Amino acid sequence: MRRSGARMDASLIGMGLYTPGEAGLLLGVAPGKIARWLRGHVANGKRHEPLWRPQIVLDGDIGLGFRDLMEVRVAASFIAQGLPPFRLRQAIVLARDAVGEDHPLSTRAFRTDGRSIFLQVAKHDGEAALIDLFSRQYAFRDVVERSLRHVDLDDTGRPALWWPLGRSRWVLVDPARSFGRPIEAETSIPVDALVRAVRAERSVEGAARAWNVPPRAVARALAFQGVMDERKAA
Template identity: 35%
Template sequence: MFSGTGIYSIREAARLIQVPPRKLGRWMFGHNYFSKTTGARLSSSALWTPQPVAVTAPNRLIGFADLLEARFVSAFASYGVPLRVIRHCLASAQSLYRVKYPFTTLRFKTDGKTIFAEAVREASANASLVDLNSLQNVFREIIRPSLYAGIEYRGGNALKWYPALRREGIVLDPARESGRAIVEDTGTPTDVLYASYVAEGATPRAACHTARIYDVPLRYVRSAIKFESHLSALNH
């Protein structure tokens, strides 16, 4: 396996960024479908080629950079931006910035509005269903500071991601535990702590017992429980 890239199944990645697995799979690997108009079999290509995360892999896997970029794609999609606009915006930004994952860059945060507006105009010229005015006005709402706040950068590249407030001590670091969500100070996966807490009865005493078993400060066990409980609630 390739060190420092992170390894996620589509299901796990979808859980972490709160996207339906089927939708994320289509973004990452493309899909075939039938046209409702003609009945013809058509195909939609992947938005980009995922990181190589393993020499041989029985399942479809993606890397840490893919995970973060897909999180931004999800932000666009949640505001009703059509995939063709997202695709055009992505391609333009890739070409301009000369990077594979432009949405995650801080540069896109500051000057991506122009690229997005051009992508909307391009799509609008070919599809009357795209409401040019409404889409052009949502960029600031989509690319909000909170999308970038938890990402730690080095040399313009995303190094790690804190999915909650940093004081919670939860991080996704592709160089540690294959990018799983962990307690940063101890390296203990949050899902392991949460599973122990649930198995012990999901009580305050269970949290204390889990902290003793795994030698993790109780406040970080509570952070892990909060984080995993939040993900579970969002994905059910």
């Protein structure tokens, strides 16, 4: 989407912008699954509505904003624990009202009160397995904490920054910079720009000189890109 020449406007500044493919690579979630969650789909003659409304729609094509990325991370964790998507959809509807957010799963408030929301869903439908999964405090906390690892929340309890491979790898995603593309944290230069410089200069040292940055910054960008390339090849 970013590369297709789609028109950009001021409303997208600070929001981040990703195609399902780009989001899937960063998150380690199949792009097709992300697209189904955000577009909805038909299976066995039945229409399944989107889990939530995505932040961005350009020329009829769905894009993800940074908050969508964070919501997908949490949703994927719950579904991996065996929660059916239609039950997750019910929980999101309740959470929107309780938390007061269009993207409630990735907030500090949901981290605190989300367990009771899932219990409401479970008890309403009488599903013992769902009740068992989310009535145990440690089970719910483990799912949420793992899905929000390496996410920095702002003063309002909303996601502000994400370190996709952890802070020790020095690459972060900040929706306020470079349209949310991964950047090398020490220099704030997009990872893909540093990687292109290595290819052009044919060495880490040459790329570092070209950008006037420490070689370690270029090495970090290469290491991050290597992980992304492995995911793409898998």
